[in-house]
Amino acid sequence: HGPTLLFSRQVNGKERKFYACSAYRDRKDCPFFLRADEKLSNSSTWKERHPDALISINHKQIYSDFLAFKSLPLKNRKFCHTCFTFIFSSDKLTHENHCVTEKVSDTLLTYPTNLIKPIESSKKEAQFWFSESSKNFIIDSLKNIGATSCLCIGTPTIHELLRQTNVNSVLFDIDKRYHYFYNEDEFCWFNMFNCYFLSNAEKCQQVLKKSLSGSVTVVIIDPPFGARIESLSNTVHFFQQLSTTNLNIFLVLPYFMETNVIKSFPNFVMLDYQIQYSNHKKFQNNVESKKKRSAVRIFTNISLTLKMPETEGYYYCPDCKCWRYKNNKHCKFCKICPSKNGDLYKHCHKCSKCVKQTWIHCFKCNHCCIPSHNCYFPGQDLDTSRKH
Known part of the structure; x- marks a missing residue:
């Protein structure tokens, strides 16, 4: 998937740097992994660590098939989601028991996100369509x-x-x-x-x-x-x-x-x-x-x-x-509209800033907090802090 990126993570308290795929976080999707202090000695080693993830694609031929498919009568237009391909009369038996959409309309071909199924993996190109x-x-x-x-x-x-x-x-x-x-x-x-x-x-x-x-x-x-x-x-x-x-x-x-x-x-x-x-x-x-x-x-x-x-x-x-x-109201004291998350905010004069509407000012902590917070005083063990 192109040039890799340099990442780092903590292993037994030490920082370890490595090169990995820039697009896929899960090594099941792209297994390339190389420690930063490791060298690739020759091209054969590279091939071992870089499997042929990028298949050869003939874009012109695929789009030619699309145009041929679009010219078919509506009743003959079938699309196989299992194989992800247009079905023509010569190969329809190949797609028996597959997930197939029949009578693929011009509208579906014009708006293919209504035809294809979104990818759902959270660690690669998970797809979410705008409302x-x-x-x-x-x-x-x-x-x-x-x-x-x-x-x-x-x-x-x-x-x-x-x-x-x-x-x-x-x-x-x-x-x-x-x-x-x-x-x-x-x-x-x-x-x-x-x-x-x-x-x-x-x-x-x-x-x-x-x-x-x-x-x-x-x-x-x-x-x-x-x-x-x-x-x-x-x-x-x-x-x-x-x-x-x-x-x-x-x-x-x-x-x-x-x-x-x-x-x-x-x-x-x-x-x-x-x-x-x-x-x-x-x-x-x-x-x-x-x-x-x-x-x-x-x-x-x-x-x-x-x-x-x-x-x-x-x-x-x-x-x-x-x-x-609508919830982001202008504060005449801060001179800004303070809300970023869409919640209502209010101005606390003691803190001299705007805080969430549900927060309260705690005089023991000397700042605004959620009502159920644990009070903490300098020099106090966190385990002995008192809860409101």
Whole structure:
């Protein structure tokens, strides 16, 4: 999966550094592992540690099959999920007892995320599709800034929608299944963490340069939640060097990764908009999930004045001059809207800062805490601390 990354972990109290796959955290998915102090002596050793994980893909032939499949009458269109391939009359017996979708419509072929099954592994390219409301917000935001070109990295549902607009869209994704639905000018097999094209690199470089040459270019990235931000920032900075204009970036990550994001992207700000996923049990747009708000946000170098839907509980804060979630009220003492997680906050005059609505000021600890906290005094053994 391209150049590896240097990792470290504690083993018996000592730091051990090693090289491993940048995209897959589980060695069952990519077994490459090399200690930092170990040398590869020859090419045969490399081959032993680097199995042929990257299969040869004939993109032109696969897309030719797609066009042939699309020309078939609806009743003859069948797709095998077991083999992940289009079924033609000559090989239909091969797919008996397989998981097959029949009468594959033009709509499913235009929006393949409604046809293919999302990958569910949490340690590789686990896939979560944006909800309808989140997709609409992103598309509307692109329209509002006058986007002419968009590079969708790990965001296939956005690419599907942009193809129906005047925005030139290209999908870069580590999921090779999209070879089956898009031609060489629309999809590139790509590892976002080491900026590596996994096939047809020369053509993909051309596609990348063309995509970055738009007058108003946007890059939308939806990485795994445990993403290595520093390696991702190298990819973004490389794109910026290739671009003739300043790139507009949308980076989708949980709010609690803000510190790490700002370290690598110091000019980024976090929007209040809460990204929902249609197939994520914690971040779905349904009654049960609304009891706990989504932790996923958009980090961007675009102005905070991006309009957010009032129907979803957002309002314009005239003091901050940007859109906020309804629970994020402006504090006249701190002079900010303090909430990042979507909870209500209140100002504590004794602490001189805003804290969660459910917290109380503890005079023994001399700061605000949850009501059931353990009081701790300097010099006191933690095991003997008293609980309220």
